[in-house]
Amino acid sequence: MKPEMSGRAVALAIVEDEKNVREGLKYFLGLDSRIRITGAFGTAEGLVSYLEGGGSVDMVLMDIHLPGMDGIAATRVLQDRWPNVTVLILTIFEDQDAILDSIKAGAKGYILKNTKPDALLEQILSAAYEGSPISPTVARRILDEIRRGARVSKAADYSLTLRETEVLRDIVNGLTYRELAEHHHIAGSTAKKHILHIYQKLNVNSKAEVVRKALEEGLV
Amino acid sequence: MKPEMSGRAVALAIVEDEKNVREGLKYFLGLDSRIRITGAFGTAEGLVSYLEGGGSVDMVLMDIHLPGMDGIAATRVLQDRWPNVTVLILTIFEDQDAILDSIKAGAKGYILKNTKPDALLEQILSAAYEGSPISPTVARRILDEIRRGARVSKAADYSLTLRETEVLRDIVNGLTYRELAEHHHIAGSTAKKHILHIYQKLNVNSKAEVVRKALEEGLV
DNA sequence: CCCGATATGCACCATAGGGTGTATTTTTGT
DNA sequence: ACAAAAATACACCCTATGGTGCATATCGGG
Known part of the structure; x- marks a missing residue:
């Protein structure tokens, strides 16, 4: 102590x-x-x-x-x-x-x-x-x-990578591609890549859907 | 014991x-x-x-x-x-x-x-x-x-109108402007208007932010 | 009867966002 | 040491989105 x-x-x-x-x-x-x-x-x-x-x-x-x-x-x-x-x-x-x-x-x-x-x-x-x-x-x-x-939150493993998890958090926080890129010191195109990968893994195709899924399944 | x-x-x-x-x-x-x-x-x-x-x-x-x-x-x-x-x-x-x-x-x-x-x-x-x-x-x-x-759901009254509440729900469900318009049998431009009004009331400026706010404050 | 709030609609614009392809560098796990 | 996975990056395309202005119709209350 x-x-x-x-x-x-x-x-x-x-x-x-x-x-x-x-x-x-x-x-x-x-x-x-x-x-x-x-x-x-x-x-x-x-x-x-x-x-x-x-x-x-x-x-x-x-x-x-x-x-x-x-x-x-x-x-x-x-x-x-x-x-x-x-x-x-x-x-x-x-x-x-x-x-x-x-x-x-x-x-x-x-x-x-x-x-x-x-x-x-x-x-x-x-x-x-x-x-x-x-x-x-x-x-x-x-x-x-x-x-x-704890039982309420279903397992929900989409095996996101570290980076993707960080990016996911930023999406939930409402950042745009550009803000997200600046936040992580990467190119906007890269931020976008991460986001698209997340979309594939979570089976969605818009930020709005990602935010919902992330919040409802406790991914953040 | x-x-x-x-x-x-x-x-x-x-x-x-x-x-x-x-x-x-x-x-x-x-x-x-x-x-x-x-x-x-x-x-x-x-x-x-x-x-x-x-x-x-x-x-x-x-x-x-x-x-x-x-x-x-x-x-x-x-x-x-x-x-x-x-x-x-x-x-x-x-x-x-x-x-x-x-x-x-x-x-x-x-x-x-x-x-x-x-x-x-x-x-x-x-x-x-x-x-x-x-x-x-x-x-x-x-x-x-x-x-x-344990955070209690704060009252959170943004005095959304009936229509706006309906539209909000659809946004959370990931609908696009077009889908939303079809769903309510209104023009896409009108759907958009409602959404923009919601943005003003909730003080946000993207669907992602709206979804988060709606879910976190139990607006839906 | 007029005003404000609500709901509806259109036009125009710049930017953000979503989809696909390709490619290089790092990391990681054998 | 080598192969797989992850992270980085750019180009191109089209659509969706957000922002603004303007306009009409309806309804309820003062």
């Missing part, structure tokens, strides 16, 4: 409605010098007020089930208004939809509450340095999701 | 071309009583032969870069012929494509080689109990991928 850690501690806020859990986390995580707890809130609204009032945090440990605004909605709000804040979902629920919704809302990690305290600490720190902590059972669900989505 | 572990040890095979790494893993992982090393192979073909010969494994630690069949292709083969085998990719590469390809091929986990030995052990065991071990930096890439695919 990263060889060195940044000089200052990570400013961490906790949003968790159960007081015992909240205080427990605050106490335990605060023990580590690399983490500075800047707030522990019982509701997402509390955190938002804090931020609106000028408070600052690097990272938020967010529960999903909360009174008032739930953790996923809160994540969306945070990403929208304070995009530099890293949100980690910390919950006992490993419901597939909740996991995906969290991720789509912008959460950088999804940690289950049964994670051992010191592992939790590691995961929080890893999130601070560009990683995404994911509990193994959660990861399994995410991978299942990807695989499910 | 799971409260109890199954009675017998996990039968683990290692596929890794570098002898030192292979032997190191074999030695270290073999120390734990919950794991039984049933084979360490320098090539994927070696593992396949072993399985064809009646050998049995629960889990495979698979390198990606291998002489002969690479780890991803091998994963595909294993999933196809021995679907009960859990494949974990273990590699130094965190290339986005390789990660996604592995997952789509059926790998249950993607662990980076810089993972500390005891963490590796933990991840292997977690995979044995329905989890999916994913290194944090790898998880980040996967989440990015999900988010990218």
Whole structure:
């Protein structure tokens, strides 16, 4: 991973409605010098007020089930208004939809509450340095999701060459022969050759058709 | 996680071309009583032969870069012929494509080689109990991928008229001016007019761009 | 009743695009 | 080292496309 850690501690806020859990986390995580707890809130609204009032945090440990605004909605709000804040979902629920919704809302990690305290600490720190902590059972669900989505895109192998693939991308981006030639520092006639080869391989005969095929079959 | 572990040890095979790494893993992982090393192979073909010969494994630690069949292709083969085998990719590469390809091929986990030995052990065991071990930096890439695919269809209202919408659909379907005119029983010049109007509204100036915009913004 | 939006149509022009053929240089895989 | 594949390039041809201007007819709402 990263060889060195940044000089200052990570400013961490906790949003968790159960007081015992909240205080427990605050106490335990605060023990580590690399983490500075800047707030522990019982509701997402509390955190938002804090931020609106000028408070600052690097990272938020967010529960999903909360009174008032739930953790996923809160994540969306945070990403929208304070995009530099890293949100980690910390919950006992490993419901597939909740996991995906969290991720789509912008959460950088999804940690289950049964994670051992010191592992939790590691995961929080890893999130601070560009990683995404994911509990193994959660990861399994995410991978299942990807695989499910992966089946949708049919194999679609037209064995395009490297150059042809690059040219294809440019066609999709709407470049003309000339622009394409300049982009690749080749003659317009060559660009054209590549395009015609692509047409043969994809069995089409116009840019419009190529763009459609490329987008629909995920060739780009 | 799971409260109890199954009675017998996990039968683990290692596929890794570098002898030192292979032997190191074999030695270290073999120390734990919950794991039984049933084979360490320098090539994927070696593992396949072993399985064809009646050998049995629960889990495979698979390198990606291998002489002969690479780890991803091998994963595909294993999933196809021995679907009960859990494949974990273990590699130094965190290339986005390789990660996604592995997952789509059926790998249950993607662990980076810089993972500390005891963490590796933990991840292997977690995979044995329905989890999916994913290194944090790898998880980040996967989440990015999900988010990218999660883009909601932005409203995108260009106030196209009825006719223009029909024409747009035909453009996406690759019709030429002439075909389009015939399809709607109008003059080619009229078809063209509609198209030019569409270009103005969508702020583009070629069919290729229109097709892309229409598909990406769900105008059709 | 008039205006604006929609739909229709034609003319003219310059350029981009599609199709075919040929040929040389590089890369790549035995 | 040799053959196949890929990438490069030019010529020629005709059509499709995009851009602009102008014009007519219809319809709905103010």
